[in-house]
Amino acid sequence: MSYPGYPGYPQGNPTVRPDPAFNPRQDAEVLRKAMKGFGTDEKAIINVICKRTNAQRQEIAVQFKTLYGKDLIKDLKSEISGRFEDLIVALMTPLPQFYAQEIHDALSGIGTDEDCLIEVFCTLNNHEIRTVRAAYESMYRSSLESDLAGDTSGHFKRLMRSLCTGNRDESYAVDTAAAQRDAQALLRAGELRFGTDESVFNAVLCSRSYPQLRQIFAEYERLTGHSFAKAIKNEFSGDIEAGLLAIVKSVCSKSEFFAERLHDSMAGLGTKDRTLIRVVATRCEVDMQDIKQAFSAKYGKSLESFISGDTSGDYKKALLALVE
Structure with a gap:
């Protein structure tokens, strides 16, 4: 799973970059030494795992198994504990599988972690969503869409089902006339009527490209004198409000x-x-x-x-x- 940056956005600035002098065998040896014998060298573990990319960590895990016939994640879990263990295991997990686990855990047990679902589905691009969906369905032998539908309800369920298709327009072109039409449609579906036609908000926010949505928000503010985010706060509440606002925030910054x-x-x-x-x-x-x-x-x-x-x-x- 790569992060090429969302179309319409410049490439972001990471804090963790590929180590140019990367040597997976050497890193595997350092980690083995850090965990062998009496006591654990946590500093050595941090210096290797927190200073390599996810792809490089996967190479280290392969080298570790090749050299020692042992599973690196299992060895790490036996040596460290608590939140430190949780973080290191998260870093060692391939990204699609990590997201899939987070979604599965958000849907499992008592109650649903809607914040996790919102964070994942409202910020990833089409390729990332499809990759995560494939990982989820491979790991849990279950349809992601069905599991989302079974654990959410109402307008929030529709939002999650729309987003999990990973089918947003990702073109760069901005159509100002179409943005004006969408802004007017959103206004008629919300502030200009008694009650809210949620389906219009869902259709626009889940299918239009990020550059197009920025233009729609600008047109909406020009028509009403206030931000589109304010309109969502006025028209919605609960999980659907949080989900729609997350899309708006993700589009804007x-x-x-x-x-x-x-x-x-x-x-x-x-x-x-x-x-x-x-x-x-x-x-x-x-x-x-x-x-x-x-x-x-x-x-x-x-x-x-x-x-x-x-x-x-x-x-x-x-x-x-x-x-x-």
């Missing part, structure tokens, strides 16, 4: 969307470690530098300072190694 996710994972009582791990593990190779800038601009503090104040031990060291 994906970096700011993920900065908000990171802030919310650490603000208030307790840390939402699962969200923190997922965002850092999946965005460090994509646009974490951009997310850090958006975070500082929005909250007046650096992402590193938030992580330092909200986590501890090897977990904190590994997170900081990924975002610095």
